[in-house]
Amino acid sequence: xxxxxxxxxxxxxxxxxxxxxxxxxxxxxxxxxxxxxxxxxxxxxxxxxxxxxxxxxxxxxxxxxxxxxxxxxxxxxxxxxxxxxxxxxxxxxxxxxxxxxxxxxxxxxxxxxxxxxxxxxxxxxxxxxxxxxxxxxxxxxxxxxxxxxxxxxxxxxxxxxxxxxxxxxxxxxxxxxxxxxxxxxxxxxxxxxxxxxxxxxxxxxxxxxxxxxxxxxxxxxxxxxxxxxxxxxxxxxxxxxxxxxxxxxxxxxxxxxxxxxxxxxxxxxxxxxxxxxxxxxxxxxxxxxxxxxxxxxxxxxxxxxxxxxxxxxxxxxxxxxxxxxxxxxxxxxxxxxxxxxxxxxxxxxxxxxxxxxxxxxxxxxxxxxxxxxxxxxxxxxxxxxxxxxxxxxxxxxxxxxxxxxxxxxxxxxxxxxxxxxxxxxxxxxxxxxxxxxxxxxxxxxxxxxxxxxxxxxxxxxxxxxxxxxxxxxxxxxxxxxxxxxxxxxxxxxxxxxxxxxxxxxxxxxxxxxxxxxxxxxxxxxxxxxxxxxxxxxxxxxxxxxxxxxxxxxxxxxxxxxxxxxxxxxxxxxxxxxxxxxxxxxxxxxxxxxxxxxxxxxxxxxxxxxxxxxxxxxxxxxxxxxxxxxxxxxxxxxxxxxxxxxxxxxxxxxxxxxxxxxxxxxxxxxxxxxxxxxxxxxxxxxxxxxxxxxxxxxxxxxxxxxxxxxxxxxxxxxxxxxxxxxxxxxxxxxxxxxxxxxxxxxxxxxxxxxxxxxxxxxxxxxxxxxxxxxxxxxxxxxxxxxxxxxxxxxxxxxxxxxxxxxxxxxxxxxxxxxxxxxxxxxxxxxxxxxxxxxxxxxxxxxxxxxxxxxxxxxxxxxxxxxxxxxxxxxxxxxxxxxxxxxxxxxxxxxx
Numbered sequence: 001x002x003x004x005x006x007x008x009x010x011x012x013x014x015x016x017x018x019x020x021x022x023x024x025x026x027x028x029x030x031x032x033x034x035x036x037x038x039x040x041x042x043x044x045x046x047x048x049x050x051x052x053x054x055x056x057x058x059x060x061x062x063x064x065x066x067x068x069x070x071x072x073x074x075x076x077x078x079x080x081x082x083x084x085x086x087x088x089x090x091x092x093x094x095x096x097x098x099x100x101x102x103x104x105x106x107x108x109x110x111x112x113x114x115x116x117x118x119x120x121x122x123x124x125x126x127x128x129x130x131x132x133x134x135x136x137x138x139x140x141x142x143x144x145x146x147x148x149x150x151x152x153x154x155x156x157x158x159x160x161x162x163x164x165x166x167x168x169x170x171x172x173x174x175x176x177x178x179x180x181x182x183x184x185x186x187x188x189x190x191x192x193x194x195x196x197x198x199x200x201x202x203x204x205x206x207x208x209x210x211x212x213x214x215x216x217x218x219x220x221x222x223x224x225x226x227x228x229x230x231x232x233x234x235x236x237x238x239x240x241x242x243x244x245x246x247x248x249x250x251x252x253x254x255x256x257x258x259x260x261x262x263x264x265x266x267x268x269x270x271x272x273x274x275x276x277x278x279x280x281x282x283x284x285x286x287x288x289x290x291x292x293x294x295x296x297x298x299x300x301x302x303x304x305x306x307x308x309x310x311x312x313x314x315x316x317x318x319x320x321x322x323x324x325x326x327x328x329x330x331x332x333x334x335x336x337x338x339x340x341x342x343x344x345x346x347x348x349x350x351x352x353x354x355x356x357x358x359x360x361x362x363x364x365x366x367x368x369x370x371x372x373x374x375x376x377x378x379x380x381x382x383x384x385x386x387x388x389x390x391x392x393x394x395x396x397x398x399x400x401x402x403x404x405x406x407x408x409x410x411x412x413x414x415x416x417x418x419x420x421x422x423x424x425x426x427x428x429x430x431x432x433x434x435x436x437x438x439x440x441x442x443x444x445x446x447x448x449x450x451x452x453x454x455x456x457x458x459x460x461x462x463x464x465x466x467x468x469x470x471x472x473x474x475x476x477x478x479x480x481x482x483x484x485x486x487x488x489x490x491x492x493x494x495x496x497x498x499x500x501x502x503x504x505x506x507x508x509x510x511x512x513x514x515x516x517x518x519x520x521x522x523x524x525x526x527x528x529x530x531x532x533x534x535x536x537x538x539x540x541x542x543x544x545x546x547x548x549x550x551x552x553x554x555x556x557x558x559x560x561x562x563x564x565x566x567x568x569x570x571x572x573x574x575x576x577x578x579x580x581x582x583x584x585x586x587x588x589x590x591x592x593x594x595x596x597x598x599x600x601x602x603x604x605x606x607x608x609x610x611x612x613x614x615x616x617x618x619x620x621x622x623x624x625x626x627x628x629x630x631x632x633x634x635x636x637x638x639x640x641x642x643x644x645x646x647x648x649x650x651x652x653x654x655x656x657x658x659x660x661x662x663x664x665x666x667x668x669x670x671x672x673x674x675x676x677x678x679x680x681x682x683x684x685x686x687x688x689x690x691x692x693x694x695x696x697x698x699x700x701x702x703x704x705x706x707x708x709x710x711x712x713x714x715x716x717x718x719x720x721x722x723x724x725x726x727x728x729x730x731x732x733x734x735x736x737x738x739x740x741x742x743x744x745x746x747x748x749x750x751x752x753x754x755x756x757x758x759x760x761x762x763x764x765x766x767x768x769x770x771x772x773x774x775x776x777x778x779x780x781x782x783x784x785x786x787x788x789x790x791x792x793x794x795x796x797x798x799x800x801x802x803x804x805x806x807x808x809x810x811x812x813x814x815x816x817x818x819x820x821x822x823x824x825x826x827x828x829x830x831x832x833x834x835x836x837x838x839x840x841x842x843x844x845x846x847x848x849x850x851x852x853x854x855x856x857x858x859x860x861x862x863x864x865x866x867x868x869x870x871x872x873x874x875x876x877x878x879x880x881x882x883x884x885x886x887x888x889x890x891x892x893x894x
Contacts, residue, residue, distance in 0.1 A: 024076050025130015025159050027225040028067035033264035034226065036063040038084065038152060040254045040745040042792045043092045044801040044843065047237055047249040054251075055799045055843040055855070056092040056792070057102070061085060063152065063256070068124070069268045069276045076129045079273055081280075082153060083122040087111065089797060091845075101797075101845050101853050110847065111796045118145045123153060124284060126273055130159045131167060135289035136277060143294035144748070144795035150289050151746025155230050155256050158187060158220055170291045171216075171744050172196030183223065189216035189744070191234070196290060198740040201402035204441045205698070206657035210737040210753050212238040216744060218254075230256040234744045238751050238790070240735070241654050242627055245839055246753060246788040248801050252743045291742040296793055300850070304339045307332060308347055308359075315358040320731070320758040323806035323838070326785040329362055329731045330756045336366035344374035357392045358731055364396035365733035365756075369406065376410060381428075384420035392730050394427045398434040398479075398699045401736030402442075408435045409449040412456065426472045427702045433457060433476030434699050440480075454482060461488040470500055478507040478700045483515055490523045493543070498536045498669075498686065501527075505542040509549070516550035525556060529563065536683055537571045538645050538667070541636060544575065548582060548589045557589070557596045565607050568680050570637045570644075573612025578634070585618045613637050613817075613826045619869055621650070621832070628653045629661075631868065633813070633830065639680045641817060642671045646776060648813055648830075663695035664778045664813075666763060692763040692778075694728060701728055704763070724762035724779065731758050735786060748793045755786040773818050780811040795848065802842040807863075809835040835863040 028034065043056035061084040071077030089110045091100045108116050124136035135153055137146055147170065154169035162180045166173060172194040179186040191214040203209050218232040232254040239247035270276050277284050302310065311328035319325050336344065344363055351359050363371050379390055397407060411432050419425040436453050444450055457480055460473035474492065477485045492504035505527070508520065524543040527535055535543075547556055564575050582590050597603040616634035623629070630653070635646045643666070650661040670679075670686040679686070693703040704726075735755030743749055760781045766774065784807055791800040810833035818825040839859045846852035 030267055031264055033262045034065040035259045037257045038063045041092050042252045055845050057797050058090050058092050061087040066264050078127045080125045081122050084120050101851050115145050123149050125153050132157045132289050134286045136284040139285050143292045147291045147746035172290050185220040187218040191216050200739045202737045203401045207242050207652050207654045207659040208735045209241055228258050245805050246803050248790040250749050252745050254745050304343045307335050312355050315355050323783045323785050325758050326756045326783050330754045332362050333365050337368050341370040341374045348378040360389050360392045361396050361731040364393050382418050382420050387421050390424050394431045398431040399732050403435050403438050405447045405449045412453050429472050429476045433479030436480040474503045501539045505539050509546050513550045557592050561602045568639055570612045570614045572610040574614035574636045576610050577616040581616045581618050643668050660698045665693045666776050724764040726762050729760045750791050752789045757782050757784040775816045778813045783808045797847050799845045804840040807835050807837045830868045832865050834865040837861045
């Protein structure tokens, strides 16, 4: 018996808190009115924690809480009436003074007469053991007003014992942890766990993504099982990963304080709560306590057509190198996301030809069902008259920030139809590969459309209907990076013809280290060492690069090093430069290379003194404690001194995440006849060819051909045209993050981060038989704009913080080879142009009536251009100086 008593006491002590009085939740005394003061406030800033630099507002009121009914069978079953009175709205920042938009405004003017009436109508809260069973209000009240009432009601939900549980309140179904102390309870809500339906999306790549952090803590001071004081604070912080100037913070606070108690109405007798509610007012209805979605109406917003007329001059082809073009593009994409299919289609049909490609970029980037239907209705893939528009549409699909299954299904359906241009057919398949990868990264690999697209790609590689389609399917796989495609890549790499073998090997180069197994490296070793057949040196060097990048073994490194000296001259020099670059730049394979180099047989003067023009070099564009931008350039020449391949890469690293910003590869073959030179081993029968292939932001684009065949080469040389060939040109929505937040106070918050760029990458290859000179040129021009916008909306007043950064930049690489004498003279140059950097910050408060306050800051600087080193003999990072300009500020009414 004593043992049972001890166990019972242990159970009670573990279950109940050290709070005196009620053992489960808040409890009101009979026949009393609890008079409380309530306020909720929100402020926005850049995360610096300075109230004077923030914007926001406070909503305050008196609150009467009355116990209407208690279940006679249990004290833990209560019906409470809560009523707000004397509602006021004011500035959080008391230093605003005369500039306050609320000064001189009465609550009916600020909130609206109907809104104020709805806010001050009583609400009912049915609590069982301290938790909300039902929330009752009146039908057809404005959603934003009901959310404010939900925010207040949610404060009455709590428990007096320590522990972790799930609760449903205005924030959704959330995991909460209670810590009960003497006359005090602390509730910590895990906002990341809250289940609530809210729209939103984000960019999958972490480098371009947005990091966010949220906390919610509510402290209850308790006396006689009711609150003396409640203080809740919820903080949301966000920041763009690669650009720390795009950031913001939302601080939302609630305070509920007991002022006094008075004599109140007697309890309503009865056993059924439904009967009690009906007797109070039959118009009451049960509604979810979870916050509901609402949209503020825009009274003076332009129509889609009016917006387009206002910005189209900025989207003229001559203006695409300016940041203003990207700003206009981003704003129009946001407008398109709320537009109807018919309005979008009408705009496409009436736009002039010079700006139509830019309009196609914007419509595709909107990524809504209406915009997809409109653009598919507008484009005719069976016609060859709109190739530029079709290509712009497809590349915008490839760069889509959050593609859905419907987009992939639409492109797969188009691929099965007929085309007016074979180039467009190839591009469709290449972009299908990009969409498959993006959907798989977002846990969509098992979607029906994805499974069908994977079968299409892999089936094309297994049994291509036409032999020339093999290249197309390999390019699609180069985007999709399907693990099940690796056996096909190994087959084509080892047994395929030169261009196909090279493409298969470069595709393997893009796979993660987890997929480059020992079996894969065995095949690559056979290719490099030519165990089964003779391979072109572009294929062999790529195979070696894949081996050295993916945890090479001791013997693999040793065999590669021993081969140097036995290879063709320029390949010798190229492999030597690759090894030296690995050592100099401290790449992952550098430790193993150093181990092998301890052997005298491997590390000797004869092997490491090979001459030639080929090179490989990696350097930093920018470097900081949390990120780095690198560039690498490797150039392989044929034994006759003519360019065989140049490969320029730019990567952005952020922690363990990386982004392949760009790759431009210029390839040439079969040009020895121009200078009566002897081709290298295995390249005697290659057709004359030169072309350019590009990867942009992890998306492989369709390669571009300069010429194909000797007759095509001669005709283009005789025409003396050295105009650059465009690889990609257009407007790209690169960063796209949208997040709706339901604050605990009932207010709605929204975070939007967009980044776009206007880009023009072109390449050219020139030959002069007269001057016996060849020149390749790759030119990159970009204008980039990144915007961050955070708002908190109550429907009658909105506060916002906008941050924007913009710049225009250029990068040009020129390689010139003079073969009038031997050894050949080679000149390589890569220049980074001056890049102006402008940063803007805007904070505002705006009433629904249109009156508002705004504060603006502007900061400018110049990132000085430089010539980037391309040789190990000159490996210092160029000195890029940021010259800041004075900061300007302004504030005022609007």
